[in-house]
Amino acid sequence: MDDTELTAKLLVMDTGPLITLAAADSLAYLLYPDVPVYIPDAVLYEATVKSGALGAENIALWVQEHSDLVRPIVTQAYVDFQVRKNTDPTYRKRDLGEQAALEAIRYGLPLTKNERAVLLTEDDAAANVLVLPEDKERLIPVMTFDFLTGLERAGRINSAEEVYRLAADAGRHASRNSALKAQHERAQAAIEKLLKPKI
Amino acid sequence: MTEIEERQVVEAYSHGDISRAELGRRVGQDIDFADALLMLRRYHLPLPHRPSNPQSQGVELIRQLASRNARHG
Numbered sequence A: 001m002d003d004t005e006l007t008a009k010l011l012v013m014d015t016g017p018l019i020t021l022a023a024a025d026s027l028a029y030l031l032y033p034d035v036p037v038y039i040p041d042a043v044l045y046e047a048t049v050k051s052g053a054l055g056a057e058n059i060a061l062w063v064q065e066h067s068d069l070v071r072p073i074v075t076q077a078y079v080d081f082q083v084r085k086n087t088d089p090t091y092r093k094r095d096l097g098e099q100a101a102l103e104a105i106r107y108g109l110p111l112t113k114n115e116r117a118v119l120l121t122e123d124d125a126a127a128n129v130l131v132l133p134e135d136k137e138r139l140i141p142v143m144t145f146d147f148l149t150g151l152e153r154a155g156r157i158n159s160a161e162e163v164y165r166l167a168a169d170a171g172r173h174a175s176r177n178s179a180l181k182a183q184h185e186r187a188q189a190a191i192e193k194l195l196k197p198k199i
Numbered sequence B: 001m002t003e004i005e006e007r008q009v010v011e012a013y014s015h016g017d018i019s020r021a022e023l024g025r026r027v028g029q030d031i032d033f034a035d036a037l038l039m040l041r042r043y044h045l046p047l048p049h050r051p052s053n054p055q056s057q058g059v060e061l062i063r064q065l066a067s068r069n070a071r072h073g
Helices: A015-023 A027-031 A041-049 A056-065 A076-087 A096-107 A124-130 A144-153 A160-174 A180-198 B003-014 B020-027 B033-042 B057-072
Strands: A007-012 A037-040 A070-073 A115-121 A139-143
Touching: A007 A096, A015 A027, A015 A041, A015 A056, A015 A115, A015 A144, A015 A160, A015 B033, A027 A056, A027 A144, A037 A041, A037 A096, A041 A056, A041 A070, A041 A076, A041 A096, A041 A180, A056 A070, A076 A096, A096 A124, A115 A144, A115 B057, A139 A144, A139 B057, A144 A160, A144 B057, A160 B033, B003 B020, B003 B033, B020 B033
Parallel strands: A007 A037, A007 A115, A037 A070, A115 A139
Antiparallel strands: none
Protein backbone atom coordinates (compact mmCIF):
# COMPACT_ATOMS: atom_id res chain seq x y z
CA MET A 1 0.00 0.00 0.00
CA ASP A 2 1.28 3.48 -0.88
CA ASP A 3 2.01 5.09 2.46
CA THR A 4 0.06 8.21 1.49
CA GLU A 5 -3.06 6.02 1.56
CA LEU A 6 -2.38 4.67 5.04
CA THR A 7 -5.02 5.31 7.64
CA ALA A 8 -5.04 3.81 11.10
CA LYS A 9 -6.26 4.14 14.64
CA LEU A 10 -4.24 3.26 17.69
CA LEU A 11 -6.01 1.39 20.52
CA VAL A 12 -4.22 1.01 23.84
CA MET A 13 -5.35 -2.42 24.98
CA ASP A 14 -3.99 -2.53 28.53
CA THR A 15 -2.19 -0.45 31.12
CA GLY A 16 1.28 -1.75 30.23
CA PRO A 17 2.07 0.62 27.35
CA LEU A 18 0.75 3.64 29.28
CA ILE A 19 2.69 2.82 32.44
CA THR A 20 5.90 1.97 30.59
CA LEU A 21 5.86 5.16 28.52
CA ALA A 22 4.76 7.35 31.44
CA ALA A 23 7.51 5.96 33.64
CA ALA A 24 10.01 6.82 30.88
CA ASP A 25 8.42 10.26 30.51
CA SER A 26 7.74 9.33 26.89
CA LEU A 27 3.95 9.34 26.53
CA ALA A 28 4.35 11.86 23.71
CA TYR A 29 5.65 9.03 21.52
CA LEU A 30 2.12 7.64 21.28
CA LEU A 31 1.26 10.68 19.19
CA TYR A 32 4.18 10.39 16.75
CA PRO A 33 2.27 8.30 14.18
CA ASP A 34 -0.22 11.22 14.08
CA VAL A 35 -3.29 9.00 14.30
CA PRO A 36 -6.06 9.07 16.92
CA VAL A 37 -5.24 7.20 20.13
CA TYR A 38 -8.17 5.36 21.72
CA ILE A 39 -8.08 4.10 25.30
CA PRO A 40 -10.91 2.07 26.90
CA ASP A 41 -12.22 3.83 30.03
CA ALA A 42 -11.41 0.82 32.24
CA VAL A 43 -7.79 0.81 31.06
CA LEU A 44 -7.46 4.47 32.06
CA TYR A 45 -9.03 3.64 35.41
CA GLU A 46 -6.69 0.71 36.03
CA ALA A 47 -3.65 2.79 35.08
CA THR A 48 -4.36 5.08 38.01
CA VAL A 49 -6.11 2.88 40.57
CA LYS A 50 -3.02 1.57 42.39
CA SER A 51 -0.59 3.69 44.31
CA GLY A 52 2.16 1.64 42.69
CA ALA A 53 1.01 2.63 39.22
CA LEU A 54 4.06 4.52 38.10
CA GLY A 55 3.42 7.62 36.07
CA ALA A 56 -0.29 7.69 36.94
CA GLU A 57 -0.40 11.45 37.24
CA ASN A 58 1.47 11.89 33.96
CA ILE A 59 -1.08 9.65 32.24
CA ALA A 60 -4.04 11.64 33.58
CA LEU A 61 -2.52 14.98 32.59
CA TRP A 62 -1.44 13.72 29.18
CA VAL A 63 -4.95 12.47 28.35
CA GLN A 64 -6.45 15.80 29.37
CA GLU A 65 -3.89 17.86 27.46
CA HIS A 66 -4.33 15.94 24.20
CA SER A 67 -8.08 15.50 24.07
CA ASP A 68 -8.01 16.24 20.33
CA LEU A 69 -6.07 13.04 19.60
CA VAL A 70 -6.46 10.93 22.76
CA ARG A 71 -9.98 9.64 23.17
CA PRO A 72 -11.37 7.45 25.97
CA ILE A 73 -13.77 4.75 24.76
CA VAL A 74 -16.84 4.32 26.93
CA THR A 75 -17.58 0.67 27.66
CA GLN A 76 -20.49 -1.09 29.32
CA ALA A 77 -17.98 -3.21 31.24
CA TYR A 78 -16.66 -0.12 33.04
CA VAL A 79 -20.13 1.37 33.60
CA ASP A 80 -21.29 -1.92 35.18
CA PHE A 81 -18.14 -2.02 37.31
CA GLN A 82 -18.74 1.50 38.61
CA VAL A 83 -22.37 0.71 39.44
CA ARG A 84 -21.24 -2.31 41.50
CA LYS A 85 -18.44 -0.32 43.10
CA ASN A 86 -20.83 2.44 44.16
CA THR A 87 -22.72 -0.07 46.30
CA ASP A 88 -19.62 -2.01 47.38
CA PRO A 89 -16.41 0.09 47.48
CA THR A 90 -14.31 -3.07 47.96
CA TYR A 91 -15.61 -4.62 44.73
CA ARG A 92 -12.90 -5.63 42.25
CA LYS A 93 -13.25 -7.16 38.82
CA ARG A 94 -10.34 -9.31 37.80
CA ASP A 95 -10.59 -8.99 34.02
CA LEU A 96 -12.10 -5.49 33.84
CA GLY A 97 -9.49 -4.05 31.46
CA GLU A 98 -9.59 -7.08 29.20
CA GLN A 99 -13.40 -7.01 29.02
CA ALA A 100 -13.36 -3.30 28.18
CA ALA A 101 -10.67 -3.84 25.52
CA LEU A 102 -12.72 -6.63 23.96
CA GLU A 103 -15.80 -4.42 23.90
CA ALA A 104 -13.80 -1.55 22.42
CA ILE A 105 -12.42 -3.78 19.65
CA ARG A 106 -15.78 -5.24 18.75
CA TYR A 107 -18.07 -2.23 19.09
CA GLY A 108 -16.15 0.93 19.97
CA LEU A 109 -13.75 1.30 17.08
CA PRO A 110 -15.45 1.55 13.69
CA LEU A 111 -12.99 1.24 10.81
CA THR A 112 -13.39 2.25 7.20
CA LYS A 113 -12.52 -0.26 4.47
CA ASN A 114 -8.88 0.85 4.13
CA GLU A 115 -8.31 1.61 7.78
CA ARG A 116 -6.29 -0.49 10.23
CA ALA A 117 -6.35 -0.56 14.02
CA VAL A 118 -3.04 -0.99 15.80
CA LEU A 119 -3.70 -2.70 19.14
CA LEU A 120 -0.94 -1.58 21.48
CA THR A 121 -0.34 -4.04 24.31
CA GLU A 122 2.12 -5.54 26.74
CA ASP A 123 0.30 -8.85 26.53
CA ASP A 124 0.14 -10.08 22.96
CA ALA A 125 -1.22 -13.43 24.09
CA ALA A 126 -4.39 -11.67 25.26
CA ALA A 127 -4.48 -9.51 22.13
CA ASN A 128 -4.29 -12.55 19.88
CA VAL A 129 -7.14 -14.20 21.75
CA LEU A 130 -9.28 -11.08 21.48
CA VAL A 131 -8.77 -10.68 17.73
CA LEU A 132 -11.00 -12.95 15.67
CA PRO A 133 -9.37 -14.78 12.72
CA GLU A 134 -11.49 -12.82 10.22
CA ASP A 135 -10.24 -9.53 11.73
CA LYS A 136 -6.52 -10.29 11.61
CA GLU A 137 -5.98 -8.23 8.45
CA ARG A 138 -7.33 -5.03 9.98
CA LEU A 139 -6.66 -5.46 13.73
CA ILE A 140 -2.92 -5.64 14.31
CA PRO A 141 -1.53 -6.28 17.82
CA VAL A 142 1.79 -4.53 18.50
CA MET A 143 3.89 -4.83 21.63
CA THR A 144 5.11 -1.58 23.20
CA PHE A 145 8.71 -2.42 22.35
CA ASP A 146 7.77 -3.11 18.73
CA PHE A 147 5.85 0.17 18.57
CA LEU A 148 9.00 1.93 19.74
CA THR A 149 11.05 -0.07 17.22
CA GLY A 150 8.78 1.25 14.45
CA LEU A 151 9.40 4.82 15.64
CA GLU A 152 13.14 4.12 15.82
CA ARG A 153 13.16 2.80 12.23
CA ALA A 154 11.29 5.93 11.12
CA GLY A 155 14.02 8.01 12.74
CA ARG A 156 11.57 9.57 15.20
CA ILE A 157 13.29 8.35 18.36
CA ASN A 158 16.88 7.41 19.00
CA SER A 159 16.42 4.08 20.72
CA ALA A 160 13.57 1.82 21.82
CA GLU A 161 16.03 0.20 24.19
CA GLU A 162 16.70 3.53 25.87
CA VAL A 163 12.98 4.07 26.58
CA TYR A 164 12.78 0.71 28.33
CA ARG A 165 15.90 1.52 30.31
CA LEU A 166 14.40 4.84 31.41
CA ALA A 167 11.16 3.11 32.45
CA ALA A 168 13.04 0.59 34.55
CA ASP A 169 15.16 3.33 36.13
CA ALA A 170 12.08 5.40 36.93
CA GLY A 171 10.58 2.37 38.64
CA ARG A 172 13.58 2.01 40.86
CA HIS A 173 13.63 5.70 41.75
CA ALA A 174 9.91 5.79 42.42
CA SER A 175 10.24 3.42 45.35
CA ARG A 176 12.04 6.18 47.19
CA ASN A 177 9.60 8.86 46.13
CA SER A 178 7.50 9.90 49.11
CA ALA A 179 5.31 12.02 46.84
CA LEU A 180 4.05 8.94 44.98
CA LYS A 181 0.91 8.53 47.08
CA ALA A 182 -0.11 12.17 46.63
CA GLN A 183 0.56 11.90 42.90
CA HIS A 184 -1.55 8.78 42.76
CA GLU A 185 -4.50 10.42 44.50
CA ARG A 186 -4.36 13.42 42.15
CA ALA A 187 -4.20 11.12 39.15
CA GLN A 188 -7.17 9.07 40.29
CA ALA A 189 -9.22 12.21 40.87
CA ALA A 190 -8.31 13.52 37.42
CA ILE A 191 -9.25 10.27 35.67
CA GLU A 192 -12.51 9.94 37.59
CA LYS A 193 -13.38 13.50 36.58
CA LEU A 194 -12.46 12.73 32.98
CA LEU A 195 -14.65 9.63 32.83
CA LYS A 196 -17.54 10.74 35.02
CA PRO A 197 -19.64 12.66 32.44
CA LYS A 198 -19.70 9.57 30.23
CA ILE A 199 -21.08 7.19 32.85
CA MET B 1 7.49 -19.04 48.21
CA THR B 2 10.96 -17.97 49.31
CA GLU B 3 12.57 -14.77 48.09
CA ILE B 4 15.01 -16.78 45.98
CA GLU B 5 12.14 -18.67 44.34
CA GLU B 6 10.25 -15.44 43.73
CA ARG B 7 13.32 -13.86 42.17
CA GLN B 8 13.65 -16.83 39.81
CA VAL B 9 10.04 -16.47 38.69
CA VAL B 10 10.40 -12.71 38.20
CA GLU B 11 13.62 -13.30 36.25
CA ALA B 12 11.73 -15.69 33.97
CA TYR B 13 9.14 -12.95 33.37
CA SER B 14 11.89 -10.38 32.76
CA HIS B 15 13.54 -12.68 30.21
CA GLY B 16 10.22 -13.12 28.44
CA ASP B 17 10.09 -16.83 29.22
CA ILE B 18 6.70 -16.57 30.97
CA SER B 19 3.72 -14.24 30.61
CA ARG B 20 2.41 -11.86 33.27
CA ALA B 21 -0.55 -14.20 33.82
CA GLU B 22 1.86 -17.08 34.44
CA LEU B 23 3.87 -14.90 36.81
CA GLY B 24 0.69 -14.29 38.79
CA ARG B 25 -0.20 -17.97 38.81
CA ARG B 26 3.23 -18.95 40.13
CA VAL B 27 3.29 -16.37 42.93
CA GLY B 28 -0.35 -17.10 43.77
CA GLN B 29 -1.95 -13.72 43.21
CA ASP B 30 -3.35 -11.49 40.48
CA ILE B 31 -0.52 -9.48 38.98
CA ASP B 32 -1.40 -6.44 36.93
CA PHE B 33 1.22 -4.54 34.97
CA ALA B 34 1.92 -2.08 37.79
CA ASP B 35 2.49 -5.02 40.17
CA ALA B 36 4.83 -6.65 37.67
CA LEU B 37 6.82 -3.44 37.28
CA LEU B 38 7.17 -3.16 41.04
CA MET B 39 8.37 -6.77 41.27
CA LEU B 40 10.94 -6.15 38.55
CA ARG B 41 12.07 -3.09 40.44
CA ARG B 42 12.45 -5.07 43.65
CA TYR B 43 15.00 -7.34 41.98
CA HIS B 44 16.55 -4.67 39.72
CA LEU B 45 15.49 -6.51 36.58
CA PRO B 46 14.66 -4.96 33.18
CA LEU B 47 11.23 -4.95 31.56
CA PRO B 48 10.58 -7.99 29.37
CA HIS B 49 11.05 -7.59 25.63
CA ARG B 50 9.45 -10.82 24.56
CA PRO B 51 7.18 -11.85 23.02
CA SER B 52 7.89 -9.30 20.33
CA ASN B 53 8.31 -9.45 16.59
CA PRO B 54 10.37 -6.66 15.01
CA GLN B 55 9.51 -7.98 11.53
CA SER B 56 5.77 -7.80 12.12
CA GLN B 57 3.25 -5.99 9.98
CA GLY B 58 2.53 -3.70 12.93
CA VAL B 59 6.12 -2.49 13.26
CA GLU B 60 6.18 -1.68 9.54
CA LEU B 61 2.84 0.11 9.77
CA ILE B 62 4.06 2.26 12.68
CA ARG B 63 7.29 3.00 10.78
CA GLN B 64 5.35 4.14 7.71
CA LEU B 65 2.92 6.29 9.68
CA ALA B 66 5.66 7.92 11.73
CA SER B 67 7.86 8.49 8.65
CA ARG B 68 5.01 10.11 6.77
CA ASN B 69 4.24 12.37 9.68
CA ALA B 70 7.90 13.39 9.93
CA ARG B 71 7.96 14.31 6.21
CA HIS B 72 4.65 16.18 6.26
CA GLY B 73 5.11 17.72 9.67
